[in-house]
Amino acid sequence: MDAIIDNADLYWEGFTTTLSLAVVSGALALVLGTVLGAFRVSPIPPLRLAGAWYVETVRNTPLTVVFFFTVFVMPQVGIQVPFYSSAVVALTVYTAAFVCEAVRSGVNSVGVGQAEAARSIGLTFGQSLRHIILPQAFRTVIPPLINIFIALTKNTSVAGGFFVAELFNVGRRLSNSLSDQVPWVLLGVALFYLLITIPAGVLAGWAERKAAFAR
Amino acid sequence: MRFRRSTFAAGLAVAALTLSACGGGEDEPVTEVEESPEFEAGTTMAELAEADSITIGTKFDQPLFGLRGPSGDPEGFDVEIGKLIAAELGIEPENIEWVETVSANRESFIEEGRVDIVVATYTINDARKERVDFAGPYFVAGQTLLVLEENTDINGPEDLAGKTVCTVEGSTPAENIRENFPEAELSLTDAYGNCLEPLRNGQVDAVTTDNVILSGFVDQNPGEFKIVGEPFTEEPYGIGLQKGDDAFRDFINDVLEESYENGAWAEAWEKTAGTVLETPEPPAVDRY
Numbered sequence: 145m146d147a148i149i150d151n152a153d154l155y156w157e158g159f160t161t162t163l164s165l166a167v168v169s170g171a172l173a174l175v176l177g178t179v180l181g182a183f184r185v186s187p188i189p190p191l192r193l194a195g196a197w198y199v200e201t202v203r204n205t206p207l208t209v210v211f212f213f214t215v216f217v218m219p220q221v222g223i224q225v226p227f228y229s230s231a232v233v234a235l236t237v238y239t240a241a242f243v244c245e246a247v248r249s250g251v252n253s254v255g256v257g258q259a260e261a262a263r264s265i266g267l268t269f270g271q272s273l274r275h276i277i278l279p280q281a282f283r284t285v286i287p288p289l290i291n292i293f294i295a296l297t298k299n300t301s302v303a304g305g306f307f308v309a310e311l312f313n314v315g316r317r318l319s320n321s322l323s324d325q326v327p328w329v330l331l332g333v334a335l336f337y338l339l340i341t342i343p344a345g346v347l348a349g350w351a352e353r354k355a356a357f358a359r
Numbered sequence: 360m361r362f363r364r365s366t367f368a369a370g371l372a373v374a375a376l377t378l379s380a381c382g383g384g385e386d387e388p389v390t391e392v393e394e395s396p397e398f399e400a401g402t403t404m405a406e407l408a409e410a411d412s413i414t415i416g417t418k419f420d421q422p423l424f425g426l427r428g429p430s431g432d433p434e435g436f437d438v439e440i441g442k443l444i445a446a447e448l449g450i451e452p453e454n455i456e457w458v459e460t461v462s463a464n465r466e467s468f469i470e471e472g473r474v475d476i477v478v479a480t481y482t483i484n485d486a487r488k489e490r491v492d493f494a495g496p497y498f499v500a501g502q503t504l505l506v507l508e509e510n511t512d513i514n515g516p517e518d519l520a521g522k523t524v525c526t527v528e529g530s531t532p533a534e535n536i537r538e539n540f541p542e543a544e545l546s547l548t549d550a551y552g553n554c555l556e557p558l559r560n561g562q563v564d565a566v567t568t569d570n571v572i573l574s575g576f577v578d579q580n581p582g583e584f585k586i587v588g589e590p591f592t593e594e595p596y597g598i599g600l601q602k603g604d605d606a607f608r609d610f611i612n613d614v615l616e617e618s619y620e621n622g623a624w625a626e627a628w629e630k631t632a633g634t635v636l637e638t639p640e641p642p643a644v645d646r647y
Contacts, residue, residue, distance in 0.1 A: 219560040227546065227562065307546045307557070313528060316463055317547070320529035324489075326467075 158314035177243020250281035290348035416460030422575030439627035463529035493597030501590020515588030
């Protein structure tokens with residue numbers, strides 16, 4: 145127990161880094177993933193192809209390999225950013241693929257009649273997506289999106305091996321210096337992860353009830 | 360778009376994080392393998408000789424000491440020392456199982472019995488003696504700094520204030536910097552090889568660890584890096600083993616002393632680190 149209390153400041157530093165990685169990457173992935181989802185349901189074949197290609201490529205690449213590209217390979221081709229930003233890019237690119245699929249399944253859950261009705265009153269594809277389809281689709285995708293966010297929170301630990309001092313990295317540092325209290329150190333790390341993921345789950349339940357609507 | 364080999368070397372280092380090797384090298388050991396040596400029943404030596412195999416933890420990403428290429432077993436001075444000990448137990452080099460031990464997992468791998476001994480640029484210190492015992496030292500290194508060839512503003516650790524230094528989390532060098540040069544900012548990863556690419560790109564200003572490890576990096580990348588300043592610590596490298604196994608520790612110390620006498624130690628050095636560095640005097644083993 146002392147291990148956690150004595151090093152609360154270190155844990156806190158790691159926790160805030162982990163939280164900001166998760167929130168920033170989550171927000172960016174939500175935007176990128178929604179755009180990609182729109183690509184995948186658009187009437188324009190090249191866009192559909194591009195969306196599908198992105199999802200299949202990124203979704204099937206291990207996250208560590210994505211990190212490897214953003215941390216070691218991007219600087220070689222002249223894109224040099226701090227390690228934290230490399231981590232955000234890697235997590236965003238990776239998570240966006242999953243968001244895209246969630247959005248696509250949400251769009252597919254909206255009745256085809258809705259889209260036809262939108263077209264019959266003269267809305268363009270963009271307008272009907274914005275005003276009719278996506279608002280309904282988002283309600284359906286809240287649960288899978290929260291799942292993705294929880295997975296993302298845990299995935300931020302990969303950044304610990306790539307120079308970002310987040311929770312996992314702090315855990316490794318402490319388990320070295322406090323080799324006799326490793327279980328406590330790791331328990332502390334786990335608790336801080338739960339501090340992010342459990343509220344996310346609660347929020348999901350609330351948002352779902354809020355957005356419930358009759359089909 | 361020009362990829363350097365180093366990227367892939369770094370990649371392999373990352374990939375190697377989760378791999379461990381077994382199998383055997385074909386090269387000649389520096390000493391003859393003992394024919395059926397005799398040990399007192401019940402000792403670790405007797406068990407290992409009986410099983411005719413030993414599991415040795417070493418680094419897989421440290422040139423000159425323990426470096427595993429794309430295929431096969433690790434090579435380097437630590438690996439040769441491991442083979443020396445195995446040979447005295449009557450174990451052929453091909454019956455050694457090599458396991459990667461990174462800085463952070465060495466004590467736990469010994470405690471859990473996942474490895475019989477660790478020969479992995481392993482600094483002997485009091486905190487570690489709480490958990491494991493050390494035979495040796497078989498070599499004394501010193502911590503120093505690696506910078507880019509053209510760098511002129513870092514000439515020693517006192518110049519690190521406000522600079523970013525890359526090293527491995529959970530290693531002695533990281534703790535040394537935290538304690539003695541708190542002005543320096545640390546970038547931490549899990550293998551020294553990962554530090555080179557950020558150093559090339561200017562994302563970190565220096566890499567710090569033991570001089571011999573850094574020498575390996577200088578040697579591997581001619582004209583890119585240089586070592587600055589005198590070593591500012593003493594790092595005696597020992598061989599980690601289960602705490603309290605005194606008979607085994609004495610045995611390893613005997614093997615080391617014998618190898619100092621009969622030239623096997625010097626030969627192991629010249630085959631590996633000696634291709635780049637001077638041959639030092641072997642240190643006296645510490646039978647604490």
